[in-house]
Amino acid sequence: MKRAIMRNVQNVIFLLYTFVSGVFYLCFYLVSIVLGLALSFTVVGIPLLTNVLRTTQTFVQHERIQTKIYTDISIEPFETRQRIEGNQWKQAKAELMDVRNWISVYWLMQKFVLGCICLVVGVLIYIAPVCFAFIPLLYPFVELHFFGSVVDSELKALQIMGLGFILMIGCSKLGSGLVQLVGGYTRLMFKAIRG
Template sequence: MKRAIMRNVQNFIFLMFTFASGVFYFCFYLSAIALGLALSFTVVGIPLLTNVLRTSQTFVQYERIQTKIYTDISIEPLAARQRAEGNQWMQAKAELTDGRNWRIVYWLMQKFTIGISSLLIGVIIYIAPVLFVLVPLFYRYTEINFWGMAVDTELKALLIMSLGIILMIGCSKIGNGLVQLIGGYTRLMFKAIRG
């Protein structure tokens, strides 16, 4: 029982990390690349784009580690890249023309949609059943409606609590499968990045 509860908490944390990281990647790369392209006619834009693309390697390794910790899906790390020889402009050219950087950014930005669905899954599968179980404690103090039915008696509150318990048991198995599916996205991302 304790192991199942810990697994559900771990799954919920993974889903929330997926949401947070997906929003972060989307906002970070969208704003940084747009700003870098807008400033590319000045001296500031190209170094900004170069440094933003260098972060992609770090973020994709973070995704691999996060997936391993929370879903126990093992993925081989990407081979470390060597910085290009030469002055700053030669290094910038090497970073900007490396297709692998742009593939990583593409896959990390796609994580935004997966993050939004992770938030919805986390709330529906893990938060809602817990709230249903807590209805008998709060129905006297606040107005609670469940699908148009006012929860104003103890019998109705106990019915919703029993529905919450059933959902906890059923959604636990569904949640495990969905977390493995979302973790599989990272494996797919690494396969696509390697080419």
């Protein structure tokens, strides 16, 4: 029982992490790339784009590690890329022309959509049933509505609590499946980047 509870807590953390990291990747790459392109006519834009594209390898490796920790899906790491020798402009050209960088940016930014889905589903299948279990403690103090019906008696509160316990048991399999799908997304991302 304790192991199942810990696994469900781990699943909730991973689903929320997926949302937060998806928001971060979208904001970081969208702002950085637009700013780098807008400033590309100056001396600042190209180095900014170069440094932003260098972060893709770090973030992709971070996603691999998080997937391994939370889903136990093993993915082979990338070989670390060596920087091109030469001046800053040769390095910038190498980073900008590397297709793997742009594929990584695409897959990392796409994680925002997956993160939004994970947030909604995670709240519905993990957090809502726990809230239902506390209805008998809350209904005397707070006016609660459940599907258009006012929870004003102990019987209704106990029925909702029972529904919460049933959902907790039934939805844990659904949550585990969603976590495995998110892990599969990371595996697909690595496959696409490798080519």
